[in-house]
Amino acid sequence: MSQLLHxxxxxxxxxxxxAADDVSITITSNERVSLIGxxxxxKTTFANMVTGYLKPDAGSIEFLGKDISKLSPREVTKQGxxxxxxxxxxxxxxxxxxxMLVAIACSxxxxxxxxxxxxxEAIDSATRLLERFALHAYCDxxxxxxxxxxxxxxxxxxxxxxxxxxxxxxxxxxxxSVDEKFPMMDTVSAALESExxxxxxxxxxxxxxxxxxxxxIAFYSGRVIADASPADVLADEQVQLYVTGRRK
Amino acid sequence: xxxTISLGMVSIAVIALASIWSPKWLLFPATMAASHxxxxxxxxxxxxxxxxxxxxxMVFASGAYCAALLAKHAGINDALVLVPAGGLASxxxxxxxxxxxxxxxxxxxxxxxxxxxxxxxxxxxKTETLGGSDGFNVARPQILGMELPPDMANLGMxxxxxxxxxxxxxxxxxxxxxxxxxxxxxxxxxxxxxxYLGSSVQRMxxxxxxxxxxxxxxxxxxxxxxxxxxxxNFSYWTTSGELVFAAILAGHHSxxxxxxxxxxxxxxxxxxxxxxxxxxxxxxxxxxxxVIRFLPQGLGSLWIGNRQRSDKR
Numbered sequence: 001m002s003q004l005l006h007x008x009x010x011x012x013x014x015x016x017x018x019a020a021d022d023v024s025i026t027i028t029s030n031e032r033v034s035l036i037g038x039x040x041x042x043k044t045t046f047a048n049m050v051t052g053y054l055k056p057d058a059g060s061i062e063f064l065g066k067d068i069s070k071l072s073p074r075e076v077t078k079q080g081x082x083x084x085x086x087x088x089x090x091x092x093x094x095x096x097x098x099x100m101l102v103a104i105a106c107s108x109x110x111x112x113x114x115x116x117x118x119x120x121e122a123i124d125s126a127t128r129l130l131e132r133f134a135l136h137a138y139c140d141x142x143x144x145x146x147x148x149x150x151x152x153x154x155x156x157x158x159x160x161x162x163x164x165x166x167x168x169x170x171x172x173x174x175x176x177s178v179d180e181k182f183p184m185m186d187t188v189s190a191a192l193e194s195e196x197x198x199x200x201x202x203x204x205x206x207x208x209x210x211x212x213x214x215x216x217i218a219f220y221s222g223r224v225i226a227d228a229s230p231a232d233v234l235a236d237e238q239v240q241l242y243v244t245g246r247r248k
Numbered sequence: 249x250x251x252t253i254s255l256g257m258v259s260i261a262v263i264a265l266a267s268i269w270s271p272k273w274l275l276f277p278a279t280m281a282a283s284h285x286x287x288x289x290x291x292x293x294x295x296x297x298x299x300x301x302x303x304x305x306m307v308f309a310s311g312a313y314c315a316a317l318l319a320k321h322a323g324i325n326d327a328l329v330l331v332p333a334g335g336l337a338s339x340x341x342x343x344x345x346x347x348x349x350x351x352x353x354x355x356x357x358x359x360x361x362x363x364x365x366x367x368x369x370x371x372x373x374k375t376e377t378l379g380g381s382d383g384f385n386v387a388r389p390q391i392l393g394m395e396l397p398p399d400m401a402n403l404g405m406x407x408x409x410x411x412x413x414x415x416x417x418x419x420x421x422x423x424x425x426x427x428x429x430x431x432x433x434x435x436x437x438x439x440x441x442x443x444y445l446g447s448s449v450q451r452m453x454x455x456x457x458x459x460x461x462x463x464x465x466x467x468x469x470x471x472x473x474x475x476x477x478x479x480x481n482f483s484y485w486t487t488s489g490e491l492v493f494a495a496i497l498a499g500h501h502s503x504x505x506x507x508x509x510x511x512x513x514x515x516x517x518x519x520x521x522x523x524x525x526x527x528x529x530x531x532x533x534x535x536x537x538x539v540i541r542f543l544p545q546g547l548g549s550l551w552i553g554n555r556q557r558s559d560k561r
Contacts, residue, residue, distance in 0.1 A: 073443050102431055102434040102445070106445035111452070114423075117427045
């Protein structure tokens with residue numbers, strides 16, 4: 001498996017708070033990795049640094065061998081890293097289809113002044129992705145009228161329009177009911193499988209972590225305290241003490 | 249695209265024909281509405297991505313002054329040269345400011361554009377060679393080398409404005425329906441997500457500012473040539489305010505609504521000035537309040553909203 005993402009010695013502080021301290025992680029292709037940690041452990045800061053929203057104070061981020069630590073979110077997306085958000089960042093006043101068409105338009109190298117946003121091939125590719133996320137029946141519905149779980153799915157579907165090599169999902173099941181979280185993750189998982197994209201997801205729900213990831217990285221106070229298979233990480237004493245709170 | 253072009257051309261042809269039999273008094277306000285409508289279209293273009301320029305008077309005035317100066321000093325008298333030259337001059341004036349303005353949003357964008365227009369106003373008022381505070385007169389232009397006979401002058405200027413309205417409206421409708429036009433609506437809602445999807449919001453807003461300036465320059469040149477006079481007030485904040493007023497009245501959905509709003513505004517202004525000469529701004533203000541209360545999405549929402557509802561059914 002080839003190396004996709006490699007971070008080395010990442011540091012990030014906000015005043016006296018250290019959100020990332022010597023974070024070195026390598027992600028290879030076709031991996032499904034979850035990031036766990038209590039609130040303020042540094043998971044989202046790590047995701048924000050990788051996607052260009054925050055610049056690290058020190059250290060480097062390489063993606064496919066290229067240094068991306070100083071790139072903007074837009075430039076990082078162009079390199080092949082996409083993300084979805086804890087609070088779905090969708091366009092509420094537009095329809096589901098229009099949200100997808102915006103994402104498709106943005107994924108192209110230049111925005112056209114004349115090419116119709118609703119041309120057949122764009123609609124086809126939007127519909128194909130929406131079908132994978134079981135959203136195609138809601139194409140014409142305004143997003144503001146849709147429940148939170150569907151907005152999450154749409155958020156992820158939009159991130160996939162750029163055919164990324166690595167997808168970061170920030171708490172994909174937060175705010176989703178207990179009954180809905182597994183069906184939703186099954187849908188996401190199947191869709192991502194068919195796209196052949198590596199996934200790095202931030203998650204608090206240990207059932208989701210165990211069921212849907214092959215590798216777990218645990219954060220505490222800005223540092224990586226464990227990096228192994230789900231079973232090994234969840235059995236780790238430090239993880240139980242600082243993250244899961246299940247110490248015997 | 250074919251449907252947009254044919255619909256636009258047919259509409260313009262119908263209006264041009266109707267104007268032959270329209271009351272003579274209506275031609276002047278209709279011409280002003282058309283030329284101001286082109287400027288308003290530029291403001292609507294920016295409104296679609298969530299920014300409002302309160303300083304469109306700057307590029308409106310620069311277009312008018314460019315056309316007038318070319319006519320006065322360069323001996324160019326053909327409106328088909330003067331009007332595009334006005335548009336080009338305004339776009340060139342806007343170009344260096346676009347990258348700076350594109351970094352600001354909301355009230356900061358509005359105030360910066362307003363400041364720029366007031367700087368130009370100050371320069372125009374104090375520059376005697378440009379006519380100072382009184383401005384200067386512009387001779388009636390020719391169209392394709394032909395002099396307009398006095399009894400045909402108003403109709404000729406109306407048709408000229410209509411031709412520009414037709415061409416620019418078709419272009420803008422195509423733009424609104426394009427990928428870029430859709431992304432503008434997304435920027436209005438959530439620009440961070442647009443960046444994360446891979447598009448540059450600043451570049452888009454900067455480009456739209458220049459396009460809007462081009463439209464304002466065209467509108468300014470048409471206004472100057474129609475009035476036969478230009479003055480620094482073109483760049484004054486009240487002029488920009490009235491154009492924003494028309495944009496709010498129109499909403500950001502429909503191109504046709506922009507001209508309807510501009511025309512309604514011109515009529516309200518003309519009749520208010522006739523019947524309440526000292527309080528016409530009051531009538532205008534009340535009119536705006538009513539529109540905001542009952543049509544918050546503008547006149548265009550009347551038929552765009554209906555179309556969306558019938559699509560759902």
